[in-house]
Amino acid sequence: MLGVMDFRIEQWRAWAPGLESKDDWRTWCEAPVRVADGQQQPDVSFLPAMQRRRLSRLARMLFQVAWPLAEAYPALPLIFASRHGETPRTLAILNDLARDEPLSPTQFSLSVHNAIIGQWSILRGDTSEMTAVAAAGDGLEHAMLEASMLLGEGAPAVLLVIAEEAPPAVYAPYVDDVPFPYAVALLLTPGDDWHLQLGSGAGQTAAWPHPLNLLRALCCGQPTLVHHWNNRQWIWSHNKA
Amino acid sequence: MSDLQLEIKHLIIEALGLEDMVAADIGADLPLFGEGLGLDSVDALELGLAIQKRFGIKIDAEAKDTRQHFANVASLTAFVAARQTA
Numbered sequence: 001m002l003g004v005m006d007f008r009i010e011q012w013r014a015w016a017p018g019l020e021s022k023d024d025w026r027t028w029c030e031a032p033v034r035v036a037d038g039q040q041q042p043d044v045s046f047l048p049a050m051q052r053r054r055l056s057r058l059a060r061m062l063f064q065v066a067w068p069l070a071e072a073y074p075a076l077p078l079i080f081a082s083r084h085g086e087t088p089r090t091l092a093i094l095n096d097l098a099r100d101e102p103l104s105p106t107q108f109s110l111s112v113h114n115a116i117i118g119q120w121s122i123l124r125g126d127t128s129e130m131t132a133v134a135a136a137g138d139g140l141e142h143a144m145l146e147a148s149m150l151l152g153e154g155a156p157a158v159l160l161v162i163a164e165e166a167p168p169a170v171y172a173p174y175v176d177d178v179p180f181p182y183a184v185a186l187l188l189t190p191g192d193d194w195h196l197q198l199g200s201g202a203g204q205t206a207a208w209p210h211p212l213n214l215l216r217a218l219c220c221g222q223p224t225l226v227h228h229w230n231n232r233q234w235i236w237s238h239n240k241a
Numbered sequence: 242m243s244d245l246q247l248e249i250k251h252l253i254i255e256a257l258g259l260e261d262m263v264a265a266d267i268g269a270d271l272p273l274f275g276e277g278l279g280l281d282s283v284d285a286l287e288l289g290l291a292i293q294k295r296f297g298i299k300i301d302a303e304a305k306d307t308r309q310h311f312a313n314v315a316s317l318t319a320f321v322a323a324r325q326t327a
Contacts, residue, residue, distance in 0.1 A: 105286035
């Protein structure tokens with residue numbers, strides 16, 4: 001039945017400015033605050049310089065959180081979810097257009113929503129199925145739906161990454177769902193540790209972007225998590241405490 | 242090394258985001274594409290654009306000799322110098 005998913009979260013990793021290690025995240029999860037963005041770049045020094053030069057910060061965030069989780073899997077399907085994607089690149093292109101200047105081929109080719117998973121596929125040499133999703137407040141759950149279908153089809157593991165870059169200053173007044181840039185990666189395998197169910201009903205929307213609420217549940221061993229968005233009610237429950 | 246050569250090396254590093262690289266790493270005769278520096282087709286377009294913007298010259302992507310002009314820093318410098326005085 002659509003709307004009921006069972007899976008296991010084998011491993012997770014996350015990145016935000018100043019929050020890199022599991023301990024950093026445990027501290028944040030106990031007392032969540034809006035962290036300052038000092039334009040720190042996620043460390044992707046495991047990639048040769050020629051390979052990482054075209055990666056935006058958003059792409060670096062994905063590589064930083066996802067790469068170690070993929071080590072054991074030469075072929076690993078990937079679901080990438082982001083509501084805003086490579087907005088800074090699109091804005092740079094729009095600025096060039098407004099000034100009547102020629103467009104940067106690099107910015108243009110990497111501004112599309114699936115550019116990052118394309119770069120991931122090339123740099124890992126992995127041609128597994130990869131999907132880029134753009135969804136609003138429950139993008140995590142829609143990405144989970146995609147991942148569950150792949151697991152249902154027999155994939156031994158699926159990598160899910162959800163990430164948002166800080167909006168460029170001109171867009172900031174219109175974007176209220178990115179308190180700071182963040183990326184969360186989940187390595188999902190078949191199992192019934194976690195149960196995610198879709199129902200309907202309105203309720204209070206979450207204080208933090210939902211991937212960060214999930215991290216808090218993972219860090220604190222919280223057994224259930226209810227998330228409302230657009231009259232959809234998602235209930236996450238952890239079966240094994 | 243001429244000033245123009247150095248300027249073009251810096252332009253390559255800056256326009257193509259060659260992290261960790263300095264002008265001295267790019268020899269004037271080092272092939273830019275394929276073997277050598279290892280640039281690809283997107284770099285060719287980006288570099289062509291950067292050269293056009295910086296030096297205000299037109300580059301015909303279809304012209305047969307464009308490929309030779311972009312072979313290395315020495316040939317690119319000669320090309321830019323010739324166009325600037327033309």
